[in-house]
Amino acid sequence: MAKEGDMSLLNDVLEPFRRVINTDPPKDKLSASTKLIFSDSNQSIKEDTPNLHSLGKRKSVLNMSAPETPEKRMRSDSTSNTVSAPPSPWEAKRLKIDIIAAKAQIAKLEARVNHQHTIRKEMQILFEEEKTSLTEQHKRDQRAVSEMEERLQLIRRREQELKDEYNEAIKQHMEKKTKWDKEKNELQKQIAELKDKLLESNVSSKDQISEMKKDMDELLQALEGAQQEVEMLKKEVTRQTSRAEQCTTLRTQVEKQTFELQQVTSKLKEIEYERDSYKDWQQQAKTAQKRLTNMAELEKEVIRLRAAERNLRDAVCNKLLLEEQVNLLTTKVETLQPMQQQLHEATVKIAALESSLEEWTTAAKNHGIETSRALSSALDSALSSQLNAVAGCSEAQSILAQHTEELATLKFERDKINTKLNDLQIVRKNQESLIHRLQKRLLLVTRERDSYRQQLDSYERELTVSLSGEGAGGAALLAARVEQLEKALQAYRDLLAHHDHEPAAKALESARAEINKYRDEAEAAKRDVIKLRAQRDQLQAHLEKLAAPTKVLHLADNPAAAAHKQMQVDLESAQEEIKKLKTALREGGSRACPEEMQQLKTQLENSRIKLQRMKEEFTSSAQEYRDVCYMLLGYKIDRTGHKNYRISNMYAESSDEYLTFTLCDDGIEMVHTEYSASLGELVELHLHHHRSIPLFLSALTMELFTRTTMQQEVQEC
């Protein structure tokens, strides 16, 4: 019963919750329920506090579970009811059991309630989430709608704006059109005006052109006049230049004449000198005539020299004789050679025959040929002698062989002799050439002799003075000279003897000739080689042609042809340039560049003017210097010639009173003059004693000054 009551109560309690769950209550309802629950729990806690000791266990359970359940209040009421009526033990036990059971049921129910709570909470959370999501969606939709509306408005505005713009553009277009039309009309008008102007200007320009032409004609006439003038001026210029040239030629002539004058003066001096020397020569000629008297002695000498020359000629003749002898000897040798051979052969034969005769005679004596018996025996002996003869024959043959051998040897000897002969002939030739040389030498010697004679003559001229004084000494000198000449002659002879080096030179020459021969041969061989190579190349080319008949093709415009053309063009241009330059050279550089000529002329003129000015300056400054010197030192110095100076004093009484000085290597010297001779005291004192020219000059000025002043004083007195 209690259980059912409890259950109904519980149901009552749970009813609102279920309602809440089923009808998805809003937040405020839930909060009211919670409030309710809290107030209940507060009450139950207040009520529970006095029954803590009996309800300790349950309270812990209650504390563990939700304490806000309304079931607690009801139970606490029930407990209070049970306590009020004293129960029987059984009933108590039963009550207790019921209580326990009820408690268990309560616990179960509480658990279920809790479970329901949790479900509800979950549900609540779920619904809340859904609600939030829905609200968010709603908000988004609202936002989207608002945005779309804004966009729509914007688009409408743009549309409006575009329409306005379009209208404006159309208006502007219309306006511009009208403007352009106006402008076009204006421009067309302007074009028409310009055309009119052009026509006008054309007409005016034509007038101007005619005027210009007239001006042109006038100018041309003026130009022609000017050109004529120019030509005139040119002619004048040429005249002037020719005059200038004439002037220059005249100048050069003048210079030449001055030069010639100088030359003539120098020649004059030379002639004077020659005149002087001619006088000397006259004197010398006189002496020479004296010397001629001594010619006899010289002639004697000449005779001696001639004898010597004869001796030399004799020697040459001797040499010629010797050569002839050599020739004779060689011919004799040639004739004697075969005779000698014959002699040799004859002697040999005679010897052989004599030996055989002796043999025969001995054999005959041995056999005794007088008797008939002896004949048989002699026959036998003859037979035997035949045998012997055969043997002899063989012997003779051997002898013959020997003879032939001997003959060969003789021939060899003959050859030797022949070679000797050749040598001798060579020697002869050499000697002939030597003779030639000697003859040449002789000529030289004669010339030298002549020269010596001339020398002798000159010596004698020199020596005439001494010789005329003492004849014996002169003879001795001449003897010495003759000795010297003889010595020289001997030396020449030695030289001639030494000049036998001909064979060596000949060998050298022959060797050189051989070398030349070999060289020629080598050159010929080289030429042959070149020829053969060319032939080989030709043959090779021919072979190639024969092997494969081909024709050679090439591109017409190949680089080689192009290069050749270029080169020819270059050559032609270079030759043309050369021609041009040559013609320019022929025409002459002066005509080619008259400006340069003009410049040079002006330069020359300038330099001449400069020189003139320099001269003037120099003369004026020199004059000034001289004046200053004269005023300061009292002496007027004139240069009379080379290193000669004439000085005259300021206080001199006449112009004849002057001193001359010459500049020497070691100072200045005073030259003797008539005036200086009159100044003996001053010269003695200052020049010889003090050795000072300035002192002398100043003393002179002092003296002259005092003299002049004294005279004036005297006159004044």
Add this chain to the structure above:
Amino acid sequence: MSQQQTKNCITLRGSAQILCEYLNYAINSVLFQRGLYPPETFKAAQQYGITLLLSEDPQIKNFLTNLLTQSEEWILNKKVSKLSLVILNVANKEILECWDFNVQYEEGDVALSKEKNETVGSKDLKKIQQEIRDVMLQVAATISYLPFLDCRCSFDVLVHAKTDCDIPEKWAEAEPVAIVNAQNVQLKTFSTSLHKMETVVSYKLVD
């Protein structure tokens, strides 16, 4: 690569192109090495794995392209037996040097030719280029023994063609050249298996 080549298969035209390419580089190299034109007119280019120099002069370029396009045609038709690069003295037209490029025609790969129905070669392109590189290095090395050209020189290329060959426009017949007292040096040869190129330099021996 300009030549038509697929899997070691070189056509006749491709081989002719290789030859002409070699000729272009060789002639340029000779012009540079022998100092016929100033070195600043040449530009370096990488070919055959080495640096070679090609002339930038428009006249030379034009000449070589004209020459080599025609030469390619002739090589293709087996008309050419020899190309000669002649270096001569401009002043007296004396021949100082002659670079002969002898062209020989070979069979190629016969089996592959039958298969392809045209004459083709099967030599590896890398190997051909290796051979060409060797020749180019030799060309560069010739400067050590060739005589110094101390006069104004120019060059010409003579094509030794067969007699039945037509003379095209811009071409003319020339005289065959011969160097007096010549010295020949044979350089390495290379082959594309269709053509064989033999390079010979002959120069005037100075005594």
